[in-house]
Amino acid sequence: MIRVAVNGFGTIGKRVAWAVKLQPDMELVGVSKTKPDWEALLAVKMGLDVFVPEESIEKFEGSGIKPSGTIEEMVLKSDVIVDATPSGVGASYRLLYEKAGRKAVFQGGEKPGVADASFNSLVNFSRVMGLKYLRILSCNTTGLARVIYALSRVGALRRVNGVVVRRGADPKETGRGPIEGLVLESLPPPSHHARDLAELFPSLEVNTYAIVAPTTLSHLHVLFAEFREPVSPSSVLEALYETPRVSVVGDHIRSTAELRELARYAGRPFGDIYEVVVWGSSVLVKGYTVALAYAVHQEAVVVPDNVDAIRALTASVKDPMDSISITDRTLGVKSWL
Template identity: 35%
Template sequence: MKKVLVVGYGTIGQRLADGVAQQDDMELVGVVDAAVSLGIRALKEKGMPYQLYAANEEARKAFAEIGVPAAGLMEDALEKADIVLDATSAGIGAQNKKIYQEKGLKAVFQGGEKNDVADVFFHGYANYEKGVGADFLKLTSCNTTGLIRAVDCLNRKCGIEKVAITIVRRVADPGDYHRGLTNALQVDQAPSHQAVDLMTIMPEIEATGILVHAPVTHGHFITVVATPKKDITVEEAIEAFREHDRIRMVRLEDGFKGNASIFKYARDLGRPRGDLYEICIWENTIVKSGRDLMFGIHIPQESVTIPETIDAVRAALHMDKNGEEAVARTNKNLGLGAWKEQR
């Protein structure tokens, strides 16, 4: 059993802890955090299912003041781990990397860190083998992670020459107030970093894109126009997407009207926090313009990177040298694809 430590118990860290705990060949050492948050308060009320370590003495005192038991300090937890999943705020991970290096530990960083924090910019499906044995890996952002799943799926089916994307980006996660109350759309400079990042992971594909921030919280929406190397029908594209364990195909006529419908469905399924690990593609949006294929994707931003992060653990620790075997093991442990049996 490989021992995994999650540093940063925020939006992503909470979900990483849950994801690691579901793996049959990994052991969650615990979680590390630096301040009292709603997540920490909820951890206490749930009966401390995970060992909590304080990032420093100040944090340990703060936890004690609200009656939350700390199993020790971060340095104590690092001694027990084989690898660290760093889910701290952007910039903190780069500082923590020095500590991990001193301890001789491997680490996986999330999309908010700069690319130079890691040896490999990683995606479980598109470039798993590059991460095998690497000391420091960095995940793509939530949008890029989901985008690459879909593009890689088509690329394996028919080859993709280029893609053009438009991202309608949620402005903040549910519960966040730091962006304020908004009633506006904000346009970013093109090309969006997601298109640039896709080309970094998949250099054989030309990509460009536009990003627009929208005043919503439950998920991003991406439109993709993909130019295939070999002509593909809408029906063939649908079948390829249906076979992918990290993609859910949804339809308007079944009640999936938009991002809120998908979030509600995840809650109705009993998914913790209303999370989905899968991206969703509307069958109704898959159309052709000449040879080009167009479709729309829902990205559940809080949870979509969890499977790829677990893939990164497998790669870094040599748990699986073959990418297809690695993602299949992660998918099985997370229950991904199991719902297809009920179709």
């Protein structure tokens, strides 16, 4: 069993912790919190061991939460740490992981240099196996990588251009925005998504614009891919249908709001959508060029990749598709849409 600790119990951390508990080859050592807020109380209610900074033990105990130990002790009890601390904080914890001789998975909010490589389960699992530190791509870049991977199964790609309309904040984030208007974020282009994708697809030209929208539900991408040879609509749709963690929906769903509502009423945990969801009727094929639109649920899309990254670091599963299969089966990926 791989002993896993989750450092941070916010939007991503709580979801990764829940996912780790479902894996047949992993044991959740515990999670960390730096202040005794409602998420710390939630962790206790879920029966999780909560580890805290040593200087905060008294504050937690005064709030009725008895910590299971310090964050340093949690790290020492683990084989792999999933660092889900706020953006930019993870880099400050790397020294702790190094000192303890432990491997770690960082999130996309950290700069690429925090890890030995950026990671996407479908693209580079085998190439990064056994490294010490991996960085999960951001939610938007994860969505882009999955779709580019699917399209690369159709034929050789020449270039990809994309427009990322990203949510302004997660539902619980009261201090972010905008609450009105659209913000063109990537000036000058490309946005950081293209730069991150260059690590995974070094021979592919990728250009991206990013727009921030006043919504909390999901991102939406419009992608334009140019192939080196003409492709058919059927081959593109077939590749999308067959790619893990990519789902295709019809015209009965026309918005990210309806998609999230369906997930909630379909009984998805937290109302989460792990898949990139492509609108099938948005797929437009003209000779060498393919255009399509899809949704990316920012709170959930990276969770399966975090789980696979743990196996890649420990080399406990050699075939990426075996790891993807285990993760997706336990999380119910593509079983509800």
